[in-house]
Amino acid sequence: MRPIRAVFFDLDGTLVRYRGVDFESSWGAIGVAAGLAAEWRRLQERYLPHPERYDEWLRANARLLAGRPVRPILDRLLPPPYPPGAREAIAALRERGLVLGIVSSGLSLVADHVRAELGLDFAVANVLEVVDGRFSGRAELRVPLWRKDEVVREMATRYGLSPREIAFVGDNFNDIPVFRIVGLGIAYAPKDPRVAEAAHVVTAEFREIPALIP
Numbered sequence: 419m420r421p422i423r424a425v426f427f428d429l430d431g432t433l434v435r436y437r438g439v440d441f442e443s444s445w446g447a448i449g450v451a452a453g454l455a456a457e458w459r460r461l462q463e464r465y466l467p468h469p470e471r472y473d474e475w476l477r478a479n480a481r482l483l484a485g486r487p488v489r490p491i492l493d494r495l496l497p498p499p500y501p502p503g504a505r506e507a508i509a510a511l512r513e514r515g516l517v518l519g520i521v522s523s524g525l526s527l528v529a530d531h532v533r534a535e536l537g538l539d540f541a542v543a544n545v546l547e548v549v550d551g552r553f554s555g556r557a558e559l560r561v562p563l564w565r566k567d568e569v570v571r572e573m574a575t576r577y578g579l580s581p582r583e584i585a586f587v588g589d590n591f592n593d594i595p596v597f598r599i600v601g602l603g604i605a606y607a608p609k610d611p612r613v614a615e616a617a618h619v620v621t622a623e624f625r626e627i628p629a630l631i632p
Contacts, residue, residue, distance in 0.1 A: 428520075428522055430445070483555065504624045567596045588606070591613065603617040605621075
């Protein structure tokens with residue numbers, strides 16, 4: 419096993435956990451914060467069985483937000499609900515000089531806040547365009563839901579890493595392809611037994627993560 423030089427994190431259900439929202443996700447949470455929970459749920463039911471249409475799903479969500487002011491919605495989303503021990507675990511990993519980042523199909527408005535607040539090196543997530551303080555109704559797909567492993571490879575190259583030098587922390591189905599390419603796949607509070615089976619190690623405590631990384 420190569421030495422681990424970086425830890426990449428999923429966002430939704432991992433670094434942030436919005437309780438009472440499907441997948442504990444920032445995408446679900448913004449729909450609730452905007453008063454669009456029912457519309458958000460209908461789109462999820464329509465598109466979730468069709469992973470190849472994720473870009474359509476993303477843009478359909480974005481259109482629902484068109485024209486709404488960003489600030490009141492962000493005030494309901496931020497600061498995000500971190501799991502217990504997250505701040506301490508990130509601080510311990512940062513002291514070890516590891517590259518730390520987020521690769522997520524979640525919301526960049528939340529991912530960027532987390533990156534700055536926890537002192538991570540980067541965050542890559544999907545973007546809802548904002549123009550003059552309002553959502554434009556447009557979105558930019560940066561991390562396809564089922565092709566997150568491709569973005570992990572891109573970020574590894576950017577930082578001069580082999581995927582085998584990366585530990586990845588995730589919780590859901592779309593993290594399984596990432597677990598297959600990295601040196602250490604950590605399932606944190608996994609949403610399904612198959613996620614745990616695909617990982618190298620499993621933990622229910624975020625504060626344990628530094629000890630799992632050699």
